[in-house]
Amino acid sequence: xxxxxxxxxxxxxxxxxxxxxxxxxxxxxxxxxxxxxxxxxxxxxxxxxxxxxxxxxxxxxxxxxxxxxxxxxxxxxxxxxxxxxxxxxxxxxxxxxxxxxxxxxxxxxxxxxxxxxxxxxxxxxxxxxxxxxxxxxxxxxxxxxxxxxxxxxxxxxxxxxxxxxxxxxxxxxxxxxxxxxxxxxxxxxxxxxxxxxxxxxxxxxxxxxxxxxxxxxxxxxxxxxxxxxxxxxxxxxxxxxxxxxxxxxxxxxxxxxxxxxxxxxxxxxxxxxxxxxxxxxxxxxxxxxxxxxxxxxxxxxxxxxxxxxxxxxxxxxxxxxxxxxxxxxxxxxxxxxxxxxxx
Amino acid sequence: xxxxxxxxxxxxxxxxxxxxxxxxxxxxxxxxxxxxxxxxxxxxxxxxxxxxxxxxxxxxxxxxxxxxxxxxxxxxxxxxxxxxxxxxxxxxxxxxxxxxxxxxxxxxxxxxxxxxxxxxxxxxxxxxxxxxxxxxxxxxxxxxxxxxxxxxxxxxxxxxxxxxxxxxxxxxxxxxxxxxxxxxxxxxxxxxxxxxxxxxxxxxxxxxxxxxxxxxxxxxxxxxxxxxxxxxxxxxxxxxxxxxxxxxxxxxxxxxxxxxxxxxxxxxxxxxxxxxxxxxxxxxxxxxxxxxxxxxxxxxxxxxxxxxxxxxxxxxxxxxxxxxxxxxxxxxxxxxxxxxxxx
Numbered sequence: 001x002x003x004x005x006x007x008x009x010x011x012x013x014x015x016x017x018x019x020x021x022x023x024x025x026x027x028x029x030x031x032x033x034x035x036x037x038x039x040x041x042x043x044x045x046x047x048x049x050x051x052x053x054x055x056x057x058x059x060x061x062x063x064x065x066x067x068x069x070x071x072x073x074x075x076x077x078x079x080x081x082x083x084x085x086x087x088x089x090x091x092x093x094x095x096x097x098x099x100x101x102x103x104x105x106x107x108x109x110x111x112x113x114x115x116x117x118x119x120x121x122x123x124x125x126x127x128x129x130x131x132x133x134x135x136x137x138x139x140x141x142x143x144x145x146x147x148x149x150x151x152x153x154x155x156x157x158x159x160x161x162x163x164x165x166x167x168x169x170x171x172x173x174x175x176x177x178x179x180x181x182x183x184x185x186x187x188x189x190x191x192x193x194x195x196x197x198x199x200x201x202x203x204x205x206x207x208x209x210x211x212x213x214x215x216x217x218x219x220x221x222x223x224x225x226x227x228x229x230x231x232x233x234x235x236x237x238x239x240x241x242x243x244x245x246x247x248x249x250x251x252x253x254x255x256x257x258x259x260x261x262x263x264x265x266x267x268x269x270x271x272x273x274x275x276x277x278x279x280x281x282x283x284x285x286x287x288x289x290x291x292x293x294x295x296x297x298x299x300x301x302x303x304x305x306x307x308x309x310x311x312x313x314x315x316x317x318x319x320x321x322x323x324x325x326x327x328x329x330x331x332x333x334x335x336x337x338x339x340x341x342x343x
Numbered sequence: 344x345x346x347x348x349x350x351x352x353x354x355x356x357x358x359x360x361x362x363x364x365x366x367x368x369x370x371x372x373x374x375x376x377x378x379x380x381x382x383x384x385x386x387x388x389x390x391x392x393x394x395x396x397x398x399x400x401x402x403x404x405x406x407x408x409x410x411x412x413x414x415x416x417x418x419x420x421x422x423x424x425x426x427x428x429x430x431x432x433x434x435x436x437x438x439x440x441x442x443x444x445x446x447x448x449x450x451x452x453x454x455x456x457x458x459x460x461x462x463x464x465x466x467x468x469x470x471x472x473x474x475x476x477x478x479x480x481x482x483x484x485x486x487x488x489x490x491x492x493x494x495x496x497x498x499x500x501x502x503x504x505x506x507x508x509x510x511x512x513x514x515x516x517x518x519x520x521x522x523x524x525x526x527x528x529x530x531x532x533x534x535x536x537x538x539x540x541x542x543x544x545x546x547x548x549x550x551x552x553x554x555x556x557x558x559x560x561x562x563x564x565x566x567x568x569x570x571x572x573x574x575x576x577x578x579x580x581x582x583x584x585x586x587x588x589x590x591x592x593x594x595x596x597x598x599x600x601x602x603x604x605x606x607x608x609x610x611x612x613x614x615x616x617x618x619x620x621x622x623x624x625x626x627x628x629x630x631x632x633x634x635x636x637x638x639x640x641x642x643x644x645x646x647x648x649x650x651x652x653x654x655x656x657x658x659x660x661x662x663x664x665x666x667x668x669x670x671x672x673x674x675x676x677x678x679x680x681x682x683x684x685x686x
Contacts, residue, residue, distance in 0.1 A: 013672040038672035040413065040451055053681065056674035067410075070383065095670065096451070100461050104447030108383055108439070118443050119472065122465030129462065132479040133472075148615065194668070196615070272491065272539070325537070327438065329356040329381035331399035338396065 003032030012094030090115030212303035223306035346375030355437030433458030459640035555646035566649035
């Protein structure tokens with residue numbers, strides 16, 4: 001059985017709700033829904049209540065509250081019920097979902113799930129770690145500078161630049177800065193969300209391409225490559241619509257060579273840290289060279305609109321999630337020390 | 344109030360117990376102890392029961408079992424009690440403690456703690472991520488090759504080499520391989536613990552130096568630099584003793600210039616991902632150049648023996664742990680969409 005978990009204490013709480021509703025319509029088999037509210041409480045949501053108003057109105061608070069237990073969740077008090085043996089699809093965008101918190105909670109309670117594991121979350125949620133990760137794997141990235149709150153800004157590249165909070169997605173807190181005079185305001189905006197900001201050259205008119213996929217066992221299941229429609233850059237209002245998208249992907253018209261390079265870059269990024277997740281990587285192409293822009297380890301509406309066989313891809317992935325290695329705990333050393341002390 | 348949490352479902356379960364007992368003797372103020380057993384159950388351990396036998400004999404199972412709740416832990420059924428407002432010192436070595444699982448659990452439940460946060464855990468627990476992290480920060484590392492189970496080994500450097508499971512500490516599963524014929528056995532050993540192994544040149548007689556510390560507010564609290572006594576390399580039996588050490592550190596006799604370089608490398612590694620933790624970095628010095636060997640985000644017995652003011656350092660750190668940014672969740676977008684639909 002499969003369920004969807006969504007919500008989260010995060011700036012992307014709302015879009016997670018929209019995303020979960022969208023995905024629930026694309027996968028017939030999903031039988032359970034868990035909403036994680038901003039107070040970190042879990043609620044079991046009946047399928048017929050999977051509409052935005054359930055959450056914005058607070059109506060969800062009347063639904064059964066869940067507690068994590070080994071293997072799943074439990075609810076009820078005198079008549080206690082267990083939800084075990086369910087694989088949860090993690091659609092908590094941003095904090096809680098993409099920073100590895102829920103992945104760790106699931107690891108701790110031995111709950112099977114689809115989504116990024118803790119190390120994958122770390123290298124995708126933090127844009128500075130993403131840069132070093134991509135470079136290590138031989139995938140090009142655009143220049144960057146890390147600025148911490150209170151530090152002076154000394155850029156090794158020219159304006160215009162793009163200023164991003166270090167750890168948020170969905171374009172929240174992101175500004176384009178055309179000249180130095182605009183930097184303070186852009187940094188103030190970014191620092192509302194994070195104590196660090198990443199600054200990159202802003203490349204006017206750069207070509208952007210998105211590719212989603214997963215390694216399922218030994219098989220790569222890759223989506224079409226889309227050239228997303230965009231304004232100056234994808235702002236939150238615009239991007240928000242992605243989370244409710246179910247179709248109309250704009251297949252990129254690119255040379256086969258570029259398409260192959262994008263696929264190769266995707267595979268390098270994915271393997272092996274992202275096993276168990278369906279991710280989307282956003283690339284730039286500059287002078288026919290492929291650059292990683294960002295990794296979305298839980299993309300909006302799971303990028304269902306990029307696949308012509310979305311339900312099958314997710315079904316295949318569900319059978320191949322990484323399982324924890326068996327750990328044998330023993331007390332050999334303590335016993336040995338006690339023995340040598342004659343106790 | 345401060346407490347110590349220890350144990351964990353990990354190959355380092357035992358040494359965490361030894362470490363916790365050692366640290367508890369060095370900090371007078373610790374009032375509470377939580378043992379995490381191999382089944383991921385939490386138990387409240389009375390101070391007088393903080394002896395190894397409580398755990399190796401299974402006697403801990405008769406002590407109160409705890410459940411995490413917002414702000415702390417709870418126990419009891421009819422007469423429910425809460426442990427809130429306690430800062431927990433994380434002394435769970437290896438899995439659960441150093442891989443970010445407990446850090447995420449604490450983040451989720453809003454529990455204050457001393458120890459590495461999730462992103463710091465990711466870059467220190469996984470030796471491949473450690474390499475890229477150090478390089479990015481301008482700290483040298485010894486050459487390396489990553490080998491995945493089932494893959495052929497093509498080393499870009501000569502024998503002898505050292506083979507390590509990708510994500511374990513305390514020398515578990517580590518082998519020195521003098522020539523090619525020994526590689527299969529060493530990899531089999533490493534793959535018992537992890538599906539990936541990191542291989543490095545083994546540098547005979549290399550000088551090793553350890554430094555522990557923390558950034559407390561704006562102040563660096565650094566330990567002495569120790570040159571650890573070692574055999575061919577520190578095997579588990581030998582290293583195990585570190586976890587019960589309370590003194591006799593072997594202050595390194597090195598040039599001031601090298602000592603400064605080691606301190607500078609430590610500061611680069613620490614800042615800012617490791618805030619809230621007391622860590623130990625182990626360095627090599629080769630031809631007067633400093634190389635990072637590994638980051639111990641929860642070192643054995645918290646490296647108390649390297650400090651002459653351990654209790655004060657931990658006390659200072661306890662007042663400066665990172666606090667979560669406030670997250671404001673709202674339903675502006677959902678409300679806007681509903682409004683535009685006329686609902």
